[in-house]
Amino acid sequence: MTITRGYAALTPGGKIEPYEFERREVGPLDVAIDIEYAGICHSDIHQAREEWGKAIFPMVPGHEIVGRISAVGSDVTEFNVGDLAGIGCFVDSCGECKNCQLGKNNYCLTHTTWTYNATEADGVTPTYGGYSQSIVAKADHVLHVSDTLDRAGVAPLLCAGITVYSPLRHWNAGPGKNVAVMGLGGLGHMGVKIAAAMGAHVTVLSHSESKRADALAMGAHEFICTADTEALAAAANTFDIIINTVSADIDLHPYIRTLGMWGTLVCVGAPGKPYSINGGELMTQQRSLAGSGIGGIQETQEMLDFCAENGIVSEVEVIDANYINEAYDRVVASDVRFRFVIDTATI
Numbered sequence: 001m002t003i004t005r006g007y008a009a010l011t012p013g014g015k016i017e018p019y020e021f022e023r024r025e026v027g028p029l030d031v032a033i034d035i036e037y038a039g040i041c042h043s044d045i046h047q048a049r050e051e052w053g054k055a056i057f058p059m060v061p062g063h064e065i066v067g068r069i070s071a072v073g074s075d076v077t078e079f080n081v082g083d084l085a086g087i088g089c090f091v092d093s094c095g096e097c098k099n100c101q102l103g104k105n106n107y108c109l110t111h112t113t114w115t116y117n118a119t120e121a122d123g124v125t126p127t128y129g130g131y132s133q134s135i136v137a138k139a140d141h142v143l144h145v146s147d148t149l150d151r152a153g154v155a156p157l158l159c160a161g162i163t164v165y166s167p168l169r170h171w172n173a174g175p176g177k178n179v180a181v182m183g184l185g186g187l188g189h190m191g192v193k194i195a196a197a198m199g200a201h202v203t204v205l206s207h208s209e210s211k212r213a214d215a216l217a218m219g220a221h222e223f224i225c226t227a228d229t230e231a232l233a234a235a236a237n238t239f240d241i242i243i244n245t246v247s248a249d250i251d252l253h254p255y256i257r258t259l260g261m262w263g264t265l266v267c268v269g270a271p272g273k274p275y276s277i278n279g280g281e282l283m284t285q286q287r288s289l290a291g292s293g294i295g296g297i298q299e300t301q302e303m304l305d306f307c308a309e310n311g312i313v314s315e316v317e318v319i320d321a322n323y324i325n326e327a328y329d330r331v332v333a334s335d336v337r338f339r340f341v342i343d344t345a346t347i
């Protein structure tokens with residue numbers, strides 16, 4: 001066991017504060033990573049504040065992790081000490097079920113082991129996330145990260161990036177497709193950059209008029225401020241794909257009405273409360289309502305390679321660890337441009 005320093009919530013909704021804990025020794029199939037940057041995802045806040053139900057405390061959040069490999073297990077061939085590497089939302093899966101065999105181990109039917117707020121496959125040992133100096137994980141759940149991209153900006157790709165990339169690929173975003181992104185936060189701004197790089201026509205649906213110039217600068221072709229209900233209504237029957245990244249409990253109907261023929265609204269935002277849906281709004285234009293959760297390891301690597309080829313990183317505000325609590329409040333107030341990333345050297 002090795003002692004590492006991190007930041008944790010000790011109780012539901014409690015302040016995120018300095019916390020020391022143990023990481024396991026590096027086993028034959030493991031690698032150890034000296035973490036350099038860890039993104040703050042709204043999911044960290046939902047879980048630390050128990051907005052998704054009962055959680056495990058102390059909780060060291062963080063599932064957007066980038067750093068350098070510091071040790072390699074005896075049976076690991078795909079990493080060397082010094083390599084740049086990343087960890088996202090999960091650190092283990094069974095590898096055998098139907099979904100794992102399909103490469104969709106984010107939907108493992110046996111035990112997707114979340115990076116924190118979970119237990120290892122033994123059902124007992126708690127997992128601790130990236131708001132820390134180091135982590136040990138199975139090498140086959142660790143990603144290769146290109147040295148060509150800004151490292152702080154890469155960290156958010158590990159969750160925000162893959163969470164929008166996967167549905168954009170699945171629902172065939174590309175030239176000739178009208179894609180809308182609801183919410184211009186951490187996920188949303190990655191959705192804009194990735195959908196634009198895929199060649200789609202991209203519209204941002206944001207409740208913050210102040211984000212218009214930023215949206216257009218990062219590749220959006222249009223911006224609709226949803227506070228202007230007439231402007232949103234004027235977009236009726238327009239979009240082929242809508243990626244809903246909104247973290248709050250909202251009425252989806254005004255957005256569903258903007259779906260064109262056979263259009264799909266994909267929920268990736270997870271407010272923790274059920275949506276109320278009038279099926280009649282889906283019947284017209286033969287629309288679909290769908291959901292998507294992160295992506296498998298294989299697809300996450302594909303996304304990282306796509307971003308390296310296209311020079312895509314997240315727009316980040318790098319913070320010291322002692323700013324995490326203020327950062328949480330600013331994320332909840334939609335006041336982040338566009339992802340807070342912790343410089344873990346400050347832990």
Ligand code: NAP
Binds near residue numbers: 041163186269270293
């Ligand atoms: P974020 O940075 O806080 O972005 C959410 C955005 O939603 C805000 O920037 C804001 O954009 C919009 N919004 C917030 N409150 C709103 C309201 N009352 N009405 C309308 N719009 C509102 O959060 P994030 O890290 O991108 O995460 C977004 C959601 O996705 C969270 O619920 C998170 O848990 C979830 N998530 C899901 C997955 C998955 O696998 N499915 C993965 C990661 C995260 P504007 O100011 O532009 O309107």
Ligand code: ZN
Binds near residue numbers: 042160
């Ligand atoms: Zn996340």
